[in-house]
Amino acid sequence: MSRRNGMKFGGKITATSAPPSVILIRLTVGAVFLSEGIQKFLFPADLGVGRFARIGIPAPQIMAPFMGVIEIVGRILIILGLLTRLAAVPLIIDISVAIVSTKVPILLGHGFWRFSLSKLPTYGFWSMAHEARVDYAMLLSSVFLLVVGAGAWSIDARLSARDSPG
Numbered sequence: 001m002s003r004r005n006g007m008k009f010g011g012k013i014t015a016t017s018a019p020p021s022v023i024l025i026r027l028t029v030g031a032v033f034l035s036e037g038i039q040k041f042l043f044p045a046d047l048g049v050g051r052f053a054r055i056g057i058p059a060p061q062i063m064a065p066f067m068g069v070i071e072i073v074g075r076i077l078i079i080l081g082l083l084t085r086l087a088a089v090p091l092i093i094d095i096s097v098a099i100v101s102t103k104v105p106i107l108l109g110h111g112f113w114r115f116s117l118s119k120l121p122t123y124g125f126w127s128m129a130h131e132a133r134v135d136y137a138m139l140l141s142s143v144f145l146l147v148v149g150a151g152a153w154s155i156d157a158r159l160s161a162r163d164s165p166g
Helices: 009-014 022-042 049-055 060-080 084-108 125-131 133-148 155-163
Strands: none
Touching (some): 009 084, 009 155, 084 133, 125 133
16 A cells, blocks of 8 residues: 555645745744734724624624634644644635635725725725735735645644654
8 A cells, every 4th residue: 555545634634745944934824814813802893893894794793703713723723833734724714705805895996795895095906906915925825835734844744754654
């Protein structure tokens, strides 16, 4: 049986052949999302429940704290390099919803679906591109981590090496 076929599900989740430098992506993604998750609790009127209500997110009093916890736990896992691929999935969903709910209305110059338009000096492509720069970086970095895993300097790499046959 080949190593690939003999690997358990948990081994596939933690497996990584990425270089140690992936830690730089993990630290960047982890720090930004961790900060955003904490701020949802520190500044609920501006960045938590109040913001979710203004944007048009349903059940903001449930969704804002829920997303804050997802961001905090997910980012800690990513920083540690523990279950990185699994932790990346809810973060990809999180940032995708953020782009649709806040950046698409800026692109269109009006509310979109149930989401309202924030007050900005200009609207359209360039305004949206400016406002979305961090969101796109976080989205693509999270997808990168989903694809390559945590890298050599991670708990995942240690777990994968321990679980690998041979």
